[in-house]
Amino acid sequence: MIVETARKFTSLAIPNQDQFLYGACPHPLNCGLGLTLGAGQVFPEVNFTLPPMSITRETWAEVKAHYEEMAAQILRRAVSLAVPGIVLEFELLPAMTDEPEWGAEITAILKRHLSAAHEKHKLLCALRVTPTDIRDQQKPPLLRTGEPWQRLRRSFELCAEAGADILSIESVGSKEVHDQALMFGDFPGIVFALGVLAPRDMTWLWSEIVSICAAHPGVIAGGDSACGFANTAMQLAHQRMLPEVLAAVVRAMSCVRSLAAFEQGALGPSKDCAYEGPVMKAITGMPISMEGKSAACAHFSPLGNIAAAMCDLWSNESVQNVRLLSGNAPEVFTEILAYDCRLMNAATAAGGALALRDWMTASDEWLSPQAAVLSPAATLRIASAIVAEETPYRQTVAAGRVAVDILKEGVVAGKLRLSRKEQQWLERIEASLDELPAEESALIAVLEEQYGGLYDKASYGL
Amino acid sequence: MAQNIDLYDAILNGNAKMAHAATEAALAAGADPMGLIQESMVPAMDEVGRLFECEEYFVPELLLAGRAMKSAMELLKPLLSAAGQRMAVRIVIGTVKGDLHDIGKNIVASMLEGSGFEVIDLGTDVSPENFVAAVEERKPQVVCLSALLTVTMPAMKLTIDALKTAGLRTQVKVLVGGAPVNSQYAKEIGADGYSENASGAVGLVKNLVAEA
Numbered sequence: 001m002i003v004e005t006a007r008k009f010t011s012l013a014i015p016n017q018d019q020f021l022y023g024a025c026p027h028p029l030n031c032g033l034g035l036t037l038g039a040g041q042v043f044p045e046v047n048f049t050l051p052p053m054s055i056t057r058e059t060w061a062e063v064k065a066h067y068e069e070m071a072a073q074i075l076r077r078a079v080s081l082a083v084p085g086i087v088l089e090f091e092l093l094p095a096m097t098d099e100p101e102w103g104a105e106i107t108a109i110l111k112r113h114l115s116a117a118h119e120k121h122k123l124l125c126a127l128r129v130t131p132t133d134i135r136d137q138q139k140p141p142l143l144r145t146g147e148p149w150q151r152l153r154r155s156f157e158l159c160a161e162a163g164a165d166i167l168s169i170e171s172v173g174s175k176e177v178h179d180q181a182l183m184f185g186d187f188p189g190i191v192f193a194l195g196v197l198a199p200r201d202m203t204w205l206w207s208e209i210v211s212i213c214a215a216h217p218g219v220i221a222g223g224d225s226a227c228g229f230a231n232t233a234m235q236l237a238h239q240r241m242l243p244e245v246l247a248a249v250v251r252a253m254s255c256v257r258s259l260a261a262f263e264q265g266a267l268g269p270s271k272d273c274a275y276e277g278p279v280m281k282a283i284t285g286m287p288i289s290m291e292g293k294s295a296a297c298a299h300f301s302p303l304g305n306i307a308a309a310m311c312d313l314w315s316n317e318s319v320q321n322v323r324l325l326s327g328n329a330p331e332v333f334t335e336i337l338a339y340d341c342r343l344m345n346a347a348t349a350a351g352g353a354l355a356l357r358d359w360m361t362a363s364d365e366w367l368s369p370q371a372a373v374l375s376p377a378a379t380l381r382i383a384s385a386i387v388a389e390e391t392p393y394r395q396t397v398a399a400g401r402v403a404v405d406i407l408k409e410g411v412v413a414g415k416l417r418l419s420r421k422e423q424q425w426l427e428r429i430e431a432s433l434d435e436l437p438a439e440e441s442a443l444i445a446v447l448e449e450q451y452g453g454l455y456d457k458a459s460y461g462l
Numbered sequence: 463m464a465q466n467i468d469l470y471d472a473i474l475n476g477n478a479k480m481a482h483a484a485t486e487a488a489l490a491a492g493a494d495p496m497g498l499i500q501e502s503m504v505p506a507m508d509e510v511g512r513l514f515e516c517e518e519y520f521v522p523e524l525l526l527a528g529r530a531m532k533s534a535m536e537l538l539k540p541l542l543s544a545a546g547q548r549m550a551v552r553i554v555i556g557t558v559k560g561d562l563h564d565i566g567k568n569i570v571a572s573m574l575e576g577s578g579f580e581v582i583d584l585g586t587d588v589s590p591e592n593f594v595a596a597v598e599e600r601k602p603q604v605v606c607l608s609a610l611l612t613v614t615m616p617a618m619k620l621t622i623d624a625l626k627t628a629g630l631r632t633q634v635k636v637l638v639g640g641a642p643v644n645s646q647y648a649k650e651i652g653a654d655g656y657s658e659n660a661s662g663a664v665g666l667v668k669n670l671v672a673e674a
Contacts, residue, residue: 183569
């Protein structure tokens with residue numbers, strides 16, 4: 001079954017760079033307990049996880065105690081700092097999606113804390129819940145059938161019933177092909193995964209998630225993340241395992257598969273680790289969550305400031321519940337995020353949002369290829385290229401071409417410094433883009449022998 | 463036996479077809495299989511490793527070289543078996559129970575294979591019992607455990623404990639790796655080694671095997 005796209009974005013919701021600001025978007029989103037995203041302010045989105053420990057029936061009471069503690073401490077610190085609003089994100093761990101009732105139990109705990117804070121302190125707040133995409137438990141993964149999908153679907157349903165305000169996922173459809181192609185630097189394989197397979201899974205999966213949300217009034221279909229694709233590439237590039245330019249082009253091309261969630265009815269905010277979020281925002285006009293310097297607790301990125309330039313929620317990605325001098329890490333990072341947001345919101349109130357956005361952009365833009373493709377100008381160019389094309393495959397190729405152009409222009413202008421090896425890879429990527437067939441059917445045929453055994457065709461409607 | 467330049471270059475350039483063809487031609491000319499490995503293939507992979515260490519090569523070049531080596535080995539393995547010879551070191555690798563992340567583990571596995579080790583990849587979400595079974599059946603010298611999540615780190619200790627309980631721990635070296643793991647944790651759980659990256663893991667295996 002091939003799921004039809006529910007809506008198609010053919011123009012930009014934010015065509016003007018000067019209107020492309022943090023904290024504001026054409027389609028603000030009401031969610032949770034009185035919170036409105038994208039209506040002028042940036043709010044912290046705090047994400048937290050367990051310290052090293054097993055999740056079993058024997059440890060379950062201890063697991064719940066951790067979440068009770070984290071929620072209480074985060075909200076206490078948020079109230080102390082008078083945040084104008086806050087989102088908590090609960091990213092289920094695999095065991096909590098495997099046992100859908102467990103994820104729902106934690107969801108209920110967190111919602112109870114948020115409701116109490118809202119009632120007692122009038123804190124505007126919402127709970128985002130993100131089940132783990134567990135559909136890749138077998139090789140090749142069965143994405144639309146089988147026990148893992150049934151448990152994932154049940155997890156969404158139970159978490160919605162238990163109090164989630166926003167549902168999200170970091171889906172992994174086509175990662176079985178993308179990982180292999182990425183490791184071998186096989187550019188046609190990467191395009192095949194990102195532009196042919198991934199959009200098909202995203203389209204199907206998000207039609208399911210949107211329908212689950214529709215059955216639970218008040219629950220919003222948030223958005224996805226290309227974490228398993230573009231962030232994997234970014235981290236491998238950081239470790240000098242992959243070229244930075246390849247990771248940057250992968251980022252641009254990953255926008256198309258993430259856009260499919262919005263095409264199916266997601267309303268935002270997209271996931272914090274979706275660094276492709278600004279492209280979503282430019283196209284859809286819906287709010288996004290981003291993470292940067294204050295997510296250094298979770299991972300490196302060369303995007304610490306520029307990631308905030310167009311965000312609506314500002315996140316720490318993930319932090320373990322471990323003790324620091326001033327308190328446990330989740331409440332510490334709540335404070336860091338609160339001050340980040342306070343500065344951004346103060347700049348907005350003083351009419352300085354555009355200036356601050358440009359400073360955040362300028363501080364990172366040409367220090368890495370990843371940042372170079374995420375400036376407001378670059379983002380709008382990539383977004384424009386995507387909406388100008390008809391099919392996900394063509395959109396993906398177009399996004400890749402624009403990313404290559406942006407990087408090449410940066411080098412020619414003397415702004416972006418690339419090693420000889422990186423420049424060779426950029427030329428190689430450009431040549432690969434030129435050699436791609438015009439239609440996806442030709443690419444599918446060419447790559448059948450190489451990748452056909454890695455994926456289940458029915459999972460992609462093929 | 464002199465170095466076979468065609469085979470050496472094919473591996474260095476990651477050209478599997480050329481490596482296969484060069485090996486075929488060499489064998490047809492009467493070359494000794496073990497000599498091809500020792501004089502041409504291993505030196506080529508050593509050079510690939512050096513280029514990676516000095517950041518001339520990225521992982522794709524490394525893995526393509528490994529793939530070229532593998533394509534040559536496909537021709538040599540039956541000949542080695544017939545002569546009663548085998549790959550020197552066998553490694554079992556997997557992502558521990560509860561963890562589905564595998565790209566880091568896959569890179570390590572590919573690089574180990576490319577370095578001439580025999581690698582048995584158990585996949586992801588591998589239970590301690592399955593690691594034990596693999597060690598019993600395949601008799602590896604090294605077991606590599608991978609985890610990305612903090613909540614699956616304890617499964618590394620459970621796996622090592624299971625190997626102890628089964629009386630197999632002294633027969634294998636256990637290496638651990640993954641984003642949340644460090645050398646202190648490796649010591650705490652009784653692992654023999656830790657590496658923060660894939661190339662380091664290859665070096666670690668080489669050192670541990672040399673010491674054994």
